[in-house]
Amino acid sequence: MKIALAQINTHIGNFEANKSKIISAIKRAEKDGADIIVFPELSICGYPPLDFLEFNDFIKRCLIAIDEIALECKNIAAIVGGPSINPKVEGKNLFNSAFFIYGGEVKRVVHKTLLPNYDVFDEYRYFESNEDFHCIEYKGETIALTICEDLWDIDDDKMYVKWPMDELIKQQPTVMINIAASPFSYAHAENRKRVLHQTANKFNLPIFYVNHVGAQTELVFDGGSLVMNAKGNVVCELAYFEEDFRVFELDWVKTAKSIPFEMSNNFVGEDLYISRIHSALILGIRDYFGKMGFTKAILGLSGGIDSAVVFALAAEALGNENVLGILMPSPYSSEHSIADALQLAKHLNAATSTIPISPAFEAIKHSLSPEFEGLAEDLTEENMQARIRGVLLMAMSNKKGYILLNTSNKSEAAVGYGTLYGDMCGGLSVIGDVYKTQVYALANYINRAKEIIPINSIIKPPSAELRPDQKDSDSLPDYEILDKVLYNYIELKKGPEEIINQGFDKALVNRVLKMVNTNEYKRFQTPPMIRVSTKAFGLGRRMPLVGKYLS
């Protein structure tokens, strides 16, 4: 039996586009002599459709599209992910399903059993869990068909009480197929291989695993679909961060030799991870613009490393002709800041403009002078400068159709080192899930072949330049230390005692955790951030605003 894997990039709710893409792949697979073609989880509507699933009209459109696809599957079978209706009165109204289509109609609908409902996942919000386990017989093979999470939960601390493969294995399947929408984080690929390896190995069965590829605002799906032999060794890996299509002869796979793959356990600073983060951010920007129908990006260029990295990423994602950097020097901007920003633009062959903020700053201070009489300048005037920049950038965006990219990094977002409605503006936050120390690594990675980010932007001490001789280190611990404390608290969810016990200064830890928690209100209004870690701000991290914990 020949099995085609279609690792496609779908668009949430764009039924026409998704359907066309699926039908094209079916025709290609048929031409290539495939007996069956497999698409990712919920590919009919894109993943994650979120609360669109609560609209009957949306579900109806999914089912109509499935029926239209079925008409194209006369001589080839297809497995397409989509929601289906739970006919029972009890339980949620939907299942997360895989439609097995053959002979011009839907022959079987297999439902997902394990519904992830943690971090960025809300599947139990919409779907009922499957209780009915049957393999699919097709052309002499017995297929154990499962959906994404169904093959996970093999670790010691089990999140679920039953495991679908324990049921399916009773029917003596000859092959496992898993359709997935497994979002990227920088160490996830190894994790995925480990899980699939253990499962294939345990049951002595080959696995065909098809993952979604493409970005849907915050979530990036990295593809990397896999085929493993019955020992659980990888015999083929599809492309990462782009669409791919391959056809395999099942008999060959069953006995094929493995290709080597490396496991890695470090989590920060590794080149491997930085190169992946780089690819994920490029795809994140490109798909956000593509799916929203935008082409041009604008951003504020300070001469610092954050905006430099975002500018370089945007130029690579959208083309240097589609990005515009705006210099908005303040009275406290240093000479080298302007020079560094211009140098960067020159390296990228990208356009810049300079718009002064002093006239607006003076006008606003003057308008407020009756209110502020006798009060010293303070953080207010710093924020004011950041907010005037926000007004100027948004005016350029409104007038000329540029989309503003936010350039705040994860360390800043974590401790609230940023101005709401100022440098926190933007349609998309590019590096909001990238710690400052990782931003340095990204800059060096971008410079791997030649200098793009000016070396001076990398080596100078970070500064917001909103008052004379200001440095980040006036207000914040060194980023080397800060990022480690933040990683322990945010990604690893360690409490203050556990972090202090690792040898960090007690006062520093308490201060950092307090900064994180008291700035929840700022992050509530932050632009969506492209997720690259296991715990990004936004969708996957939900904190009470009025909470009083470590604050």
Add this chain to the structure above:
Amino acid sequence: MKIALAQINTHIGNFEANKSKIISAIKRAEKDGADIIVFPELSICGYPPLDFLEFNDFIKRCLIAIDEIALECKNIAAIVGGPSINPKVEGKNLFNSAFFIYGGEVKRVVHKTLLPNYDVFDEYRYFESNEDFHCIEYKGETIALTICEDLWDIDDDKMYVKWPMDELIKQQPTVMINIAASPFSYAHAENRKRVLHQTANKFNLPIFYVNHVGAQTELVFDGGSLVMNAKGNVVCELAYFEEDFRVFELDWVKTAKSIPFEMSNNFVGEDLYISRIHSALILGIRDYFGKMGFTKAILGLSGGIDSAVVFALAAEALGNENVLGILMPSPYSSEHSIADALQLAKHLNAATSTIPISPAFEAIKHSLSPEFEGLAEDLTEENMQARIRGVLLMAMSNKKGYILLNTSNKSEAAVGYGTLYGDMCGGLSVIGDVYKTQVYALANYINRAKEIIPINSIIKPPSAELRPDQKDSDSLPDYEILDKVLYNYIELKKGPEEIINQGFDKALVNRVLKMVNTNEYKRFQTPPMIRVSTKAFGLGRRMPLVGKYLS
């Protein structure tokens, strides 16, 4: 047996404050001769604790506080809500539990079975469902103790597959106790009574129902704890929107006569609902400020009805001495706008200031003139005025410690009729879940005893006053029609066909739905909105930003 109900206002994560409040109530109940005192769901940590529950340190603090409370329960029993640890390897790590405390220690821990995971609820994100059903024997009574949602799901379209009371009833309980954190929406009280009535009546058992009271940012808990006799008739209702404490003799309750209560099925425009919305918004403002440690509010006063209503609500919630209205007239502001705003402040005896925006507007236009040369004025300049107001208001906030209240209504938020980083600024959106037609009703309600909102603010045609002779009706359908279409789409989740079939114009419906969906990106960055309806923007409505559905 004497049962005390403690309807308390807890603060998320504020263990010291919650523990003190619980212990005080225990001492009071003991003095009043109660045998047992009952507190709301998760009262040890406040509801909803969200992802704080993922921190072991947070859970440890919950359990320590429970142990400290237990020491105070030597001669009285207490039922206190809190998270507990699931000892099994399989399943989620926590339960949502009720601790039954007596004799100075925790005697029993009862877990929640039905875990709401829809709208604003994410309980399956954290908790495992209970599988173990036992009543509690205490002083000759057999108590069927359940937690909030456990008593729901009695309607025809069941969301769950099992119902805990079907198990508990086998042990022949003599009384039902339910501890809850059931958030307010304007027609929810009737719904709650209906559900509790059906349950009590079905099992012929009295119910003691204790609800949380107080606001936690978006969510308002309205209290209204209930005691029902075995016929399911209300024999006592605790206060709404404030803390309350009552002690009941169970034998009296079993046979007590009911007090009448009215059912109501209308959803918009009823006085009853408007008065509740009014109370909810007052509590929402007051608790947000109280729990965040703020006292003073600022807002932009346009002379229009939205800002007038918010100003009046804030003055009532925080005291007229703690609110400041800022007039920021533009070149296009009408004379009556200023007069109406000043009249309102006079009625409220609240302070105002006037800060001009023209100097900043001119300075910014001038700074941008090289960029905008040859381009006509458009929406850009309208947004610019709104954003300059944002800068001024935030400067006042930063310099003087006022918290900015957002004054956008739900109709505007729905269709994106507002400027991001301009009039969409604020720490808290007061009427973001109140449709424009309901804002009018609120204004009339606020004026019920005397004119507070100037009549002119109510009767004049709504306008943003950002260009000459602008009216809302230039860009939007009449609010009477718009709000009905929005209600059908947002609250009732009807698709375009279903709405058009009700007799609304097809082009209008498609245009409105498209406006709602294409403005998701604005709402992503909006301040938290106090929830008063069954479907508010924010926590309970999760939509993909890159989605292409009806857009």
